Amino acid sequence: MPELPEVETVKESLKTLILGKTIHHVDILYEGIIHGTTKDYFSKRLENEILMDIGRFGKFLFFRFSTITLISHLRMEGKYFLKHSFELIAKHEHVIFHFTDGTSLRYHDTRKFGTMELVEPGNEFLMPNILLMGPEPFDNQFNLSYLKSRIKSSIRPIKSFLLDQNNVSGLGNIYVDEVLFLSRVHPETQVKNLSDSEILKIIDSTQAVINKAIELGGTTIRSYLSSLGITGRFQNELNVHLRALKPCIICNTPIIKIKVGGRGTYICPTCQKRKG
């Protein structure tokens, strides 16, 4: 579930906790998480590396060590915990970074969907999956003419379009539902049918939602709960997501749940009318 605001929150929390630490060794308990190299090479390459900085692009985290960068994607349920090295391995802990100071960073992922990959410093944005990603919501390249160039004559539903990281980086299911509610746009609207003013409204709403969510430390529901002891507060701001049958805050119509592009989707059927 972690989307841009949650990953940003994780990044900032990790920076206060582990910046400057040196890796003693790495234990890999489930190698499916490690991509691009063997688990042995991965572990070996990280030994003695010092964590200099942590960056983020979209939902990707970049752990910048002295001579190598680790790219981490949490996918659905990835989480990090900082523990003492002597603590027992908990269920679903798949990668453990042991630091020289006796602490350890534990990567926990119930569904094992998350990924980690090493890349030479500075080459993050050349990775095939990152290379083609669109701008982040608050990037000034995320504007009307850019979106129109991406839309062309596409018939995709706007919800699928916004979830596509190659159009805009960092949005996931929760925030797209919120953005479209604020924009009063039905998620199944084909993007080629959006007016300029609707696109502008979507840009505004995206920036508003993401900025507010970052401010509040993300959204705490289900699996994002208590990673690093973080409790986000944006869940109190959700207008539609997970609010099926509850009254719309604008018009009191009960929120309904539909399926768009195979994804569970929450809308107000009154505020978000289908076009035509």
Next chain:
DNA sequence: AAGGGTGTTGAAAG
């Protein structure tokens, strides 16, 4: 208690 749903992504299929 078996089966469908879950916040993501990319490969495969249409």
Next chain:
DNA sequence: GCTTTCAACACCCT
């Protein structure tokens, strides 16, 4: 080429 479906996996809910 564009769009949709499915698989990776574990757990929760009905």
